[in-house]
Ligand SMILES: NC(=O)C1=CN([C@@H]2O[C@H](COP(=O)(O)OP(=O)(O)OC[C@H]3O[C@@H](n4cnc5c(N)ncnc54)[C@H](O)[C@@H]3O)[C@@H](O)[C@H]2O)[C@@H](O)CC1
């Protein structure tokens with residue numbers, strides 16, 4: 001059986017720019033304001049890619065009987081994890097969702113994603129932690145908008161994840177890692193793999209941060225090359241031509 005990591009093309013991490021916080025914010029702004037590629041579209045691509053990577057890398061050919069737990073915060077990171085939860089549910093996995101806050105505290109696009117998850121009957125819990133066996137955990141607790149050490153139930157979910165024998169697949173950045181500086185909070189996800197979006201974030205490569213990242217994958221959320229060019233960033237023109245998930249090595 002081929003190694004499942006071989007199913008994704010490999011790209012040298014040094015061939016790509018690493019985004020600072022200011023650049024991440026500018027990519028988001030330009031996507032929405034200059035190109036009209038709205039958050040809902042980006043999030044769908046992010047969540048579908050996360051689900052595909054979880055299935056291919058961690059769950060094998062059949063998703064029947066496989067248990068997936070998606071951890072979701074109230075921001076864009078949680079929204080992406082909710083999309084992935086929905087897709088994996090539709091592909092046959094047993095999916096449940098652990099929220100950092102009650103569903104009534106969700107707003108905007110993440111609230112929209114949560115309402116679809118609820119409509120599908122996927123179990124959602126904002127209080128307890130599951131006792132049953134898990135095959136993979138999706139970390140959508142916090143992405144690049146981390147402020148200080150994780151607190152409250154966000155911290156509880158991170159600690160719970162790190163206590164499980166199952167692998168954790170982090171979305172964009174392992175929760176608790178500062179995506180820009182690579183600073184590691186006291187409570188940070190130890191990921192088996194990280195699926196980062198658009199371009200890798202500079203903090204994923206700090207000595208401390210890199211220990212939490214695991215295998216690093218990059219997902220296409222359809223950022224146009226012209227957007228990067230306008231920011232003075234050069235990316236290989238065929239980066240995602242073969243696959244919209246690549247492994248960074
Ligand atoms: N182009 C984009 O910007 C896209 C971004 N996406 C995702 O969105 C993320 C950024 O989303 P947001 O800016 O909404 O924010 P995040 O989802 O990164 O985090 C914000 C949430 O985390 C909470 N939080 C922050 N620090 C905390 C702490 N110390 N303890 C407890 N809770 C804390 C905040 O209260 C808030 O609810 C990215 O990392 C990425 O995963 C994707 O959904 C799609 C496209």
Ligand SMILES: [K+]
Nearest residue numbers: 139142173175
């Ligand atoms: K995360």
